[in-house]
Amino acid sequence: MMKMIRFLLALTLASAVLAPALARPASINGRWLTEEKDSIITISQCGSTVCGKIERILVQTPDANQKDVNNPNPKLRSRPVLGLPVLLNFRPDDTKWNGKAYDPKTGRTYTTNITLLKNGKLKVQGCVAIFCQSQYWTRAS
Template sequence: MKQSQIAKTIMLIGGLLMTTPALASGSINGNWVTQDGDAIVKIGKCGNTVCGRLHKYLVTPPNGVNQKDINNPDKKLRNRKLLGIAVLSGFKPDGKVWRGRIYDPKTGKSYRSEVSLRSPSKLKVKGCIAFFCQGQNWTRAK
């Protein structure tokens, strides 16, 4: 009887070890190229939640790489550089969707947001006002 339980435990552990790579590939963490192809957003842990920071420009903004957050409604934040700011913040998993907030530096507005992994290399990012959502497809950076 004990050998049977040990064998079952070993099989269970083996099965879990075999599924770990599949779970890791389902992560939203990593570097993502925005739909417009103008920037890379790095998604990862930020305290108890997940956030996405503007990591790299692929197209230089109008005021250069030191572009400031000039459209921010908070006048105190308009002098900060865009590079490095969290455009995705407070994301927590909710089933297959992650929910949080998205900031659009082009308009200075924040929206309720949902992020979902469509494949290991495709991320659906939505910003929503009430029931109206607008989405983008981001691609995992190589």
């Protein structure tokens, strides 16, 4: 009887410890080609959160020194787009990651969730109020 109680106690303790780890969504870390195929975003750990930066620009604009010209903060408009953080403070939540995404094309920041789909694509869904739009990114080689 005592062995059974110890076993049940150990099982309960193990499930309490493992449950949060099992509930964590699949890792989204890596290099991702955007849906427009105009840039590669590198997603990685940034302290206690996950973030993404523009690693490579694949489609050049007439201004070869692409800057963050649409940023609402005039002080940030001269910073280069290359290396720019565009996915900010993502944290796991059940089957997805929640955070913010900055779009340098518009200068807007969106509430965003990211899900790694079974087909290997990354669903990036940005929302303003109740209006959401999704993009599907693929792994970059």
